[in-house]
Every structure is written in C-alpha cells, then in structure tokens.
Amino acid sequence: MHKILLAKAINTTALVFIGCVAMVFNEGCTREEMPGIDDEVSGITINLRVADPLPGEAGDTQTALLRSVSGAENTVRVVTRSASLGPLPEESLITNAYVLFYIIGANDEATPTAFQSVTAPSAGSDIVIDESQLARLTLGSEYDIYVLASIPSSTTTPSLQMTKGQLLALNEHQFERPAGNPGVSFFGKSSLKYDKGNWKTLSIEVSRLLARLDITLTGLKDGQTAAFRIIDQAITVPYNPGNTTTTPPVHYYTSEPVLKDGIYRTYIYPNYPKKDALYGKARLFLSVLDADGKVVNVYDPIVINGGTIERNKIYEINCSLLP
Structure with a gap:
C-alpha cells in the first residue's frame, strides 16, 4: 500500500513539473514555479x-533697431533668428x-x-x-x-x-x-x-538648460571696435574661465560676449517669469569705441528676440551699422 501511494506521489510531482515546463513556452508558469531553473540576472x-540643439523654425526671425542715445547719429539693424547649428564639443x-x-x-x-x-x-x-x-x-x-x-x-x-x-x-x-x-x-x-x-x-x-547667443557686427569704421553686453539676465553664465566677465548689480547680471573668429558668443538662461519683479528680460547693449578705446557711440538696449529665450537653442544675432 505504501509503495503504491509513493508511486502516485512521484507521478503527480512529475506531471506538475512537466506541465509547468510545457506551459512556460505558452507563458503560463512563472520561473519561480519551476524547480531547479534559475532566474535570469535582472x-x-x-x-x-545629449540632445541636439532645437532646430530653427521658418519665420522664427525678429528684426529690431538699436538707436543711438549718445555720440554720432547712427542706427543698428538687429536681426535675430534661432539657427539650426551643431553644438560645440x-x-x-x-x-x-x-x-x-x-x-x-x-x-x-x-x-x-x-x-x-x-x-x-x-x-x-x-x-x-x-x-x-x-x-x-x-x-x-x-x-x-x-x-x-x-x-x-x-x-x-x-x-x-x-x-x-x-x-x-x-x-x-x-x-x-x-x-x-x-x-x-x-x-x-x-x-x-x-x-x-x-x-x-x-x-x-x-x-x-540654457541657450547660446552668436552675435556678429558689420559696418564698423577702420580702427573701431565694439563692446556687447547682455544686461538684465536672470543669472550669470560664465562658460570658459578667464574669457567671460560678469558683474552682478543689485537686481540683474551683466555678461560680456567673447569675440572669437568674428563671433561674439555668450550663454543665457530663459527669462524669469514676468511676475518676478526683480528681474527684467535679457537685453542686448552695444557700445562702439575708437582706436584709442574711447566710447564714441552708445545704443539704447533692446530686448533679445522679443523676450523669448528657449533652452537648448542657438540664436544668431546679426547687427548692421547703418549709414
């Protein structure tokens, strides 16, 4: 009698095991229900x-004028567009x-x-x-x-x-x-x-989390140089030590784009929400200097790209001194 019961028990166990092996191929039993089979490594x-910079969009161009507030009468046309450019390393x-x-x-x-x-x-x-x-x-x-x-x-x-x-x-x-x-x-x-x-x-x-500004300027007279500043920034964004200077006034920051290979380049965060009264919208400020470094013209600053600065974008700002 005991031999018969033992045989039945063995047969029952074998049937359960075989059933599980068969069902696993039909996504039935889990691996935990299969004795002697190890779990795969989890x-x-x-x-x-790193995402590519957001591409420029058709019609995504802002045109504005910088008007002289000090010095010789002159006007600067400023064209800003989001550019489809690759990032620097x-x-x-x-x-x-x-x-x-x-x-x-x-x-x-x-x-x-x-x-x-x-x-x-x-x-x-x-x-x-x-x-x-x-x-x-x-x-x-x-x-x-x-x-x-x-x-x-x-x-x-x-x-x-x-x-x-x-x-x-x-x-x-x-x-x-x-x-x-x-x-x-x-x-x-x-x-x-x-x-x-x-x-x-x-x-x-x-x-x-920030944007890049590439600024160019045409129309300077012989011997003249330009100094750009980004004022009313939310916060400073020094990028390469020794190449960018920053001065934190009471409620905003100023950065000076670095001139390299004909491009004044700097980095900027999106503007703070309008409800934040402590900060304005980032503006572009331009001064023109003569060969002796004396300021000969200062221009009224303008809000960059109409106040819209998006993360992970590259903005080309082309400035032209008009006769």
Missing part, C-alpha cells in the same frame, strides 16, 4: 544621450549625473524609490544601477526616471531625501556658474516598468 542600465560635456526613480503618479511630496549618482560620466556612456537600488524597486511597478547632469558644486544635489517637487524646482533653477566651475547643466526624463528576469537598457536624452 538589471537596469541608463544610457545618456564643450557644450556636451557631462561632469556628473543624478538618476532618480519616482513611482508614476507620485505627488510632489514623494521621495524617490531609488537613486544613483555618477561622477564624470561621458555622453553616451552607460550607468548601471546598483543592486542595492534595484532591491528598492517593486516588481511590476512603473517608474518615472529623472536625470539632472552637470550640476555645479554650489547647488544642493539630489538625493534619496529629495521630494519630486524639490527635484522639479531644481530643474527650473537657473544654476549660477562660478568662474572656477563653468559648464552647461542638463535635464532629461523617461519611464519604464520594472520586471524581474529582464535586463533593461534605457536611453535617456538630456537637454541643455
């Missing part, structure tokens, strides 16, 4: 890609990256489920999420993954204690760049569903 790799440099996982639908008070920081990742490099952080994720759950990159050391960096609201506010923060820590900050977001037994590689595109 993991998440984040691949960072240093505009894609990533010095650090912070990756935060928030459950989809989390409110602004929620803290991240998982977090990882990386020092000096290169654009296009892979960030493999640590096992200790993977263990914090819930199987079958979907997450929004945020990336902030190249954040200056003077800024409070993200962590497991940072709420979603604080993170989003940090994304809107106009990072000040001290001369000793120049660079461009980046932001990106993507989503995924975390499944055990799958290694996921997720490509996240990060975009620059």
